[in-house]
Amino acid sequence: MRFLALLSLLFSTISFAAIDTYEFKSSVDEKRFHDLAAELRCPKCQNQNIADSDSPIAKDLRRELYRMVDSGAQDTEVIDFMVTRYGDFVLYRPKVNSQTWFLWYGPYLLLGVGLLVILLIVYLRKANRRAQPGAKDIELTEQERARLDALLNKDTK
């Protein structure tokens, strides 16, 4: 009996998770609501979107989002509404502009630099290899030959 009571305590917390019940006119609206809620960042909790967050502000924003989606606002209108109030911070997918250019295209730039470096290394290696057959022809000096003989004879002794 005591075990059951403890067990029930364990599961009681689940009921605290906030679930809003919104009724949508169509499944398209519902999908839009969920997509937008997943893409908008909660201003208070930093690393959660407004769909996941339990904070009061996220709840308000969800309500506002529902109101807008339900009244037929376009996705861009919703995004603009949020950005004018909370700034670019609310977007998990930042807009492409002069400030975010490097964020969007920086990785491709780095990839390009990486490829260039690899090509350069490959080219230098090839150039080295091409230069090596020529290296065989270099004559050893008298001193070098004597040293080489001495080294080779070391083991045969």
Next chain:
Amino acid sequence: MRKALFLIPLGIFLGLGFFLWKGLYLDPRELPSAMIDRPMPAFDLPSLTEPDRQLSVADLKGEVALINVWATWCPTCKEEHSFLNQLAQQGVVIYGINYKDEPVKATSWLQRYLNPYREVILDKEGRLGLDLGVYGAPETYVIDAQGTIRYRHVGAVDAKVWKQLQAIMQEVEGATS
């Protein structure tokens, strides 16, 4: 040439190190307000002190003022309240937005801790807060005489913050007069 190549990783390390070191001193909770230099959003909300009277943006215009977003459920608001009282005594115009609160609790709070606000806007639903981009009380805004938002501070107002706000208010006042 060869030696220069070895300097590349060092350069990358120094660059990264600099940005990460800078990052240590940034507060990620400090968000730039999107509302700076925009007019105060329109509203039509009752006054907390006289529930029959509706307030609008027109009531906030005329002087450079502070707008303080507060609620009784917010512990930091309690912390800054006595400082706001001091400011009000010095003649600073402060408007209050009672944000998502219960009017009864808010009224008794003002009776108990004194009322530093010239007007208190009752924003029970948080609609005005949403239009302002409020994401957590307390927040304090500086508005100019035309009702344009000039600055936002998130968190308690204390002597240090007030110095900052005061400088901005003086600057705004100088620019308009």
